[in-house]
Amino acid sequence: MPVTNQIVVRCRKGDARAFRELYDAYSRAMYNICLRMTGHAPDAEDVLQEAFVQVFNNLSRLESDASLTAWIKRIVVNQCLSWLRKKKVRFEDVEHHDKAESPDVDESEHALTVSAVKEAIGQLPDGYRTVLSLYIFEEYSHREIADMLGISESTAKTQYMRAKEKVRQLVKLKTKEV
Template identity: 85%
Template sequence: MPVTDQIVVRCRKGDARAFHELYEAYSKAMYNICLRMTGHASDAEDVLQEAFIQVFKNLDKLSSESSLTAWIKRIVVNHCLSYLRKKKVYFEEVGETDAPEETDVDETHHAMTVSAVKDAIGQLPDGYRTVLNLYIFEEYSHREIAGMLGISESTAKTQFMRAKEKVRQLVKLKTT
């Protein structure tokens, strides 16, 4: 039985040490998701704590076939989205023809550093940042993102394209 399975079994029995071990094993990665999606450390901490409360309360619902990491990640992402809905994040609806096709762009001439890109993503409006994070970092499809956010797939694609363009502009300004 893998170590995480053993921890889950112990958590289900009410072992406080196991809860701590589970939290320590996953909190850093899940905090990074929260931070990317909320854009603020204090908000990320709050969302993370709420998500882990949900994780601990629902460990009995975790099926043996489910990946613990994917299950926890899904709970964390859902809590982030719930937080953003409460903040009334705006997703601009667009028509089917407004979603531009993705094209390959030679970006090698831009001196994109990790910190410049991180800063640029942090400056994005919440809606753009949310779609960009879900697509790039959390690897959800545009269709999945649309379903999660209650928007059309073309709106998800457009928000993503606009977010990428805004990041390019911000990074270009910073590196020139």
């Protein structure tokens, strides 16, 4: 039996050490998801804590052949979305706005650094950051994002496009400052 399955079995038996092992094995990666989606470390920590409470309370529902990582990630993403809904994050409805054209940008002219991009993503409005994070980092489709957020697929696509453009603008400003 793989180590992760052994940990799950021990968790189901109430082994406190197994709970800690499971948390230690997944918390860093799941924290990064929370941080990308909330944009603030204290909020990410709170959401992560709530997500792991859900994980521990629902381990009995995990099917033996299910991927533990995917299952935990889904709980974390759902907890982030719940937090965003409580915060009343708004997504611009594209039906009420002109569709923006994606400008032709020669990205090779920009010296994009990882830190500049991370900083720019952190500065995005919550709606943009959420869609961008779900699409790029969590690899959900626009249809899946739309379903999760209760928005149209075209709104999800437009939010993503606008988020990318905003990141480009912020990085361009940052690289000019340097």
